[in-house]
Amino acid sequence: MTQFHIFIIRAILGAVFAVILSRMFYPEANLVYVIGLGIILVGLAYFAEYLRNRKKQQP
Numbered sequence: 001m002t003q004f005h006i007f008i009i010r011a012i013l014g015a016v017f018a019v020i021l022s023r024m025f026y027p028e029a030n031l032v033y034v035i036g037l038g039i040i041l042v043g044l045a046y047f048a049e050y051l052r053n054r055k056k057q058q059p
C-alpha cells in the first residue's frame with residue numbers, strides 16, 4: 001500500500017470521525033470547525049506514526 005493510499009484512508013476516516021464527534025458534542029458547529037477538526041485528527045495520526053517509527057529506530 002502506497003503512502004498516498006494511506007493518506008486517503010486517513011483523510012476519509014478523519015472526516016468521518018470529525019463529523020461524528022462534532023455532531024455529538026457540538027451540534028451547532030460550522031462546517032469550517034468540522035473541517036479543522038478533521039485536519040487535526042489526520043495530523044495526530046501522522047504524529048503518532050512518527051512517534052511509533054522513532055521508537056522502533058532507537059536501540
